[in-house]
Amino acid sequence: MTDTPVTDENRYDFRAIEDRWQPVWRETQPFRSSNEGDDRPTKYVLDMFPYPSGDLHMGHAEAYALGDVIARYWVQRGYNVLHPIGWDSFGLPAENAAINRGLDPRGWTEDNIAQQRASMERYACSFDWDRVLATHRPEYYQWNQWLFTRMHEKGLAYRKHSNVNWCPKDQTVLANEQVVAGLCERCDTPVTKKKLNQWYFKITDYADRLLDDLATLEGKWPSKVIAMQKNWIGRSEGADVQFRIEGRDEPIDIYTTRPDTLYGATFMVVAADSDLGAELVEGADAAVKEEFAAYVESVRAASDIDRLATDRPKTGVFLNRYAINPVNGERLPIWASDYVLADYGHGAVMAVPAHDQRDLDFARAMDLPVRLVLDVRDEDGNPVEDPATSGIAATGDGTLINSGDLNGKPKDQAIAEISADLEAKGLGAASRNYRLRDWLISRQRYWGTPIPIVHCDDCGEVRVPDDQLPIELPPAEGLDLKPKGTSPLGAATDWVNTTCPDCGKPAKRDTDTMDTFVDSSWYYMRYLSPNKTDGPFDAEDAKKWAPVDQYVGGVTHAILHLLYSRFFTKALNDMGFVDFDEPFSALLNQGMVQMDGSAMSKSRGNIVRLSEQLDEFGVDAVRLTLVFAGPPEDDIDWADVSAGATAKFLARAWRLARDVSSEPGVDPTTGDAALRAITHKTMHEAAELTESFRFNVVVARTMELVNATRKAIDSGPGAADPAVREAAEAVAVLLSMFAPYCAEDMWSMLGHENVARGGWIDVDESLLVEDTVTCVVQVKGKVRDRLEVPPSISEDDLREQALAAPGVVRALEGADIRTVIVRAPKLVNIVPA
């Protein structure tokens, strides 16, 4: 105990190292990006900004470790890298904390931000701290309001009365995207419908571009995310067809993807909760009206969960009205049902029970006729059983029957002909529909960006002029923030009552606030000009940095945030504010951090606390463990990896720098050639691997280099060899991407300053060329011999040597040779006759 006291100089002590470098970095700010007087090429690396909820957790740790590898790599490669951070700080948790604990949401939010920032600094995130933003601050949300008014001018922001998703617990509306399996995304309460006047962004105007431009992201975004966005937009190609309605002047349109089945329509169905349904029932007798009213009531009361049950029996009401089939003049009874959606297509369908499962289910429930108009065959070529008896709709391909002039024609041809025919007669037209709906952005909550609109009795909806922005949130003090279905801002009388910007008469402010996804849809642009006071961002800055070269974040935002950002960017492009129309050129999704096979959660009791891991193993070991665990997009099970083992590796690497005994600046070319070859090969490979996100492999290569260097010191050329210094410096440079504290300490021991800007070790190409390579010689695909050959060997020479190789001769046993496949210099395969 008393002998050989260990000192900081010869033992790797991560706590001492963290304490040593944190204040230095705070001073030197090695990752401040420069806007002027810097001719390095630029890279914009962006991490999804966090919500300021308490402290950082393991998920943050992984995301920021990965973003850091990329940002630090490009700095090492000599780029001027912009790697900013901020806070997505509006939203319900702050407001709920305010309600439940009586805290001011501003104070709660700012405290959390301060805590997270301190943790990020300890975690050695390579952020540019001069560009921090937080969306709840007026300097930021002023520009939300400014952008909203631009959207409003272009007709992209509008208000409409409609059935919206309503969370009874949060007492607020939800966007479609925030309803997950019929439950509120945030609190898992079953979502109901409510008819309200709400603000929307017209994202559907961009549906085609949002879908088609995904092609430009192919290979640069995860294919999974691209697929999810395609699914979500849900474009469908079909036709609108006009049906006359008896007793109604105007015909109505229906949307169908199967105009070929027009002759098979036996009834029509309108959405029960649609305006059309209400109108059609007007002329009916009292009994029908009453039945309809009761039905609509029951539909409204049903939650989305009930509606989503796929095996739910079909229900509906006959409206006692008839439509006329345009192709054959048949009278089709009109029904109202909830299986037809009011807000898709035209809220009405022609029902072809023989060829559509939903229509068939309805027809069987209501005893309506079923008419086959397509001869559909099964695998054996036999006609399928009549859907009326089998209960299974014939949805396959076939040739037309019972369809007048179209009889005998194949499905695709029939679709084309009937579409052209309807179009010629003015009864129809090709049409597209989308699953995507307009984005509902208004919220009846306090903690968000006030909508910059004034409602005036005379002038109507009036935009607040730019010079009156921001419309700041009134103080929360004295307001009842409890959710009650209308915005708490309504109670801030002094705030609400204002004058009309147009006519000067008394008027009222809009009391809704914006969905926080508005805040995050353009924040990546604000980082470029965080202090600009006369616009959201500067055109010159945008030209210099945007769009984002590399975005890093969780797949949880695959649809919502990324779709909205893409929409905003395209709108900004159309308005001439930016010259690109995709915000994120490349995207990396990190996986989740789990524990014992499942996501960490309070209820499972399997939460791994980041702060405890950092205390026990150190920042570097935790970061390195997360990066080394596997490919970035894979989930990590913390139980499968060992931060302790990683810490040991770091100690091993650190000792290399400690042991180097040559002077800084010594000429490496005089050093051990074998070690140099390993060093340069490692640097060469590490660059390629890093750029293709295979960070775990980079770590493995670094481990190999460390092992080789150790061996060189202990049982090779020794600690004074210049190649050993070169190798140790390479290790420090590589580790600066993953384990910045350890790397900086090594760098310092090696007599240098600021490893983050230490630069990549220039790869000497001549060291990558090996003197000889091992050529595998196969006979019929089995390895029979190996040859040491020069890499430049010719095919003929190699063939000759291979055929003479003892193992080959033995295997051939004098047999004739059919072919010899030569892949110089690595492989020869001899195929006997």
Next chain:
RNA sequence: GCCCCCGUAGCCCAACUGGCAGAGGCAGCCGACUUAAAAUCGGCCCAGUGCGGGUUCGAACCCCGCCGGGGGCACCA
């Protein structure tokens, strides 16, 4: 129901995208150093790539069919 991704040593993962299945690590075992332990250093063990076919001189990789796991959409006409 439709669409997408993934199955390689006991475990986490590599394999230049068709060319020797193993780079790195965990765990395990053995040894060196030590009075002993820790730390450190060295060594060893371990799969024929989920299963069945096919293409090919050659398949973990390409194709077809299963099995298992994960994910997205889903009454969208």
